[in-house]
Amino acid sequence: MAAIDTTNLTKQYGDVVAVDGIDLIVEEGEVFGFLGPNGAGKTTTIDMLLDFIRPTTGSATVLGYDAQTETDAVRDRVGILPDGAGLYDRSTGYRHLEFAIESSGGTETPDELLDRVGLDREDAERPVGDYSKGMTQRITMAMALAGDPDLLVLDEPSSGLDPIGIREMQELVREEAASGTTVFFSSHILGQVSAVCDRVGILDEGELVTVDTIQGLREAAGIGSRLVLEVGGDPTVDLSGVDGVTGVDRADGSLVVSYTDASAKAAAIHRLVDAGIEVLDFSTEEATLEDLFEAYTGTDAAAVPDSDTAAGSETPPQAAANVGGAGE
Numbered sequence: 001m002a003a004i005d006t007t008n009l010t011k012q013y014g015d016v017v018a019v020d021g022i023d024l025i026v027e028e029g030e031v032f033g034f035l036g037p038n039g040a041g042k043t044t045t046i047d048m049l050l051d052f053i054r055p056t057t058g059s060a061t062v063l064g065y066d067a068q069t070e071t072d073a074v075r076d077r078v079g080i081l082p083d084g085a086g087l088y089d090r091s092t093g094y095r096h097l098e099f100a101i102e103s104s105g106g107t108e109t110p111d112e113l114l115d116r117v118g119l120d121r122e123d124a125e126r127p128v129g130d131y132s133k134g135m136t137q138r139i140t141m142a143m144a145l146a147g148d149p150d151l152l153v154l155d156e157p158s159s160g161l162d163p164i165g166i167r168e169m170q171e172l173v174r175e176e177a178a179s180g181t182t183v184f185f186s187s188h189i190l191g192q193v194s195a196v197c198d199r200v201g202i203l204d205e206g207e208l209v210t211v212d213t214i215q216g217l218r219e220a221a222g223i224g225s226r227l228v229l230e231v232g233g234d235p236t237v238d239l240s241g242v243d244g245v246t247g248v249d250r251a252d253g254s255l256v257v258s259y260t261d262a263s264a265k266a267a268a269i270h271r272l273v274d275a276g277i278e279v280l281d282f283s284t285e286e287a288t289l290e291d292l293f294e295a296y297t298g299t300d301a302a303a304v305p306d307s308d309t310a311a312g313s314e315t316p317p318q319a320a321a322n323v324g325g326a327g328e
């Protein structure tokens with residue numbers, strides 16, 4: 001059974017096709033990165049998976065349950081970190097956790113969840129309305145973890161976190177994955193997705209343009225990295241048959257070997273040395289993740305702000321599930 005399975009999932013707002021006929025399968029146990037520039041349709045897709053909004057056409061199942069007709073079964077099994085937490089400002093972090101544990105039927109204690117997300121007890125006793133953005137993100141993540149969900153849906157989870165917080169969040173995702181939880185990780189920041197995800201789907205203007213591993217994306221996009229070698233003399237070079245090498249050129253007196261697989265670097269150098277060619281020096285120029293993002297979306301990733309601003313939604317922001325909200 002797939003953790004997420006969508007068929008022609010579509011959401012249209014007037015003339016805007018926010019999500020355009022997505023067919024996507026996320027296997028159980030995988031960490032799947034859902035990547036796309038701002039406005040690509042990531043949050044809209046997630047909102048349809050959790051029945052916060054209804055598709056215009058198409059359907060989806062989550063953990064084998066119909067996303068529209070078996071919503072309770074879905075929400076009971078899914079932990080959600082929404083883009084823009086719907087918390088109760090005057091209620092404490094601790095109270096939010098108690099509520100999340102109670103409504104998810106969890107057996108953990110609030111303190112255990114606080115530990116996992118790096119929030120201390122003192123902060124947990126303050127009203128969440130006083131929290132910084134990073135603290136809000138942490139308490140929301142803790143709520144999402146309550147009840148040991150089978151699927152974690154994280155919408156821009158690093159939003160508001162500092163570099164240490166981002167690393168801790170990635171570690172949490174790895175821990176969850178190691179314990180068998182499927183993780184659906186949405187972000188517009190490729191580096192964060194690639195750090196934790198087994199596969200990545202790239203969404204652009206509502207369309208799922210590709211689904212692959214990061215390595216597969218590199219190869220398919222044909223944006224390899226380059227090995228620049230300074231060699232003695234002007235030898236004839238034949239690197240045909242070296243796995244991962246996609247081309248050999250000369251530039252400014254150097255030999256430039258293009259490759260899509262990092263293991264090709266050492267193999268190419270060995271081949272040259274075996275052929276009696278003197279390798280005086282070498283350096284590598286790696287294709288960046290930004291190059292990759294740009295190749296698929298036409299969006300200059302460097303110019304995409306690290307924004308956590310979501311487009312509007314049909315419904316008010318949702319509290320982290322398995323939660324309906326944490327009343328006072």
Ligand SMILES: Nc1ncnc2c1ncn2[C@@H]1O[C@H](COP(=O)(O)OP(=O)(O)OP(=O)(O)O)[C@@H](O)[C@H]1O
Pocket residue numbers: 013016017018036037038039040041042043044045083188308309310311312313314
């Ligand atoms: N309620 C709505 N009414 C009209 N248009 C909407 C509504 N909600 C979303 N949209 C539009 O749908 C498109 C997809 O928005 P969505 O929020 O899903 O993108 P996103 O990929 O999550 O973006 P971000 O990374 O900025 O959060 C955008 O063009 C957005 O303006």
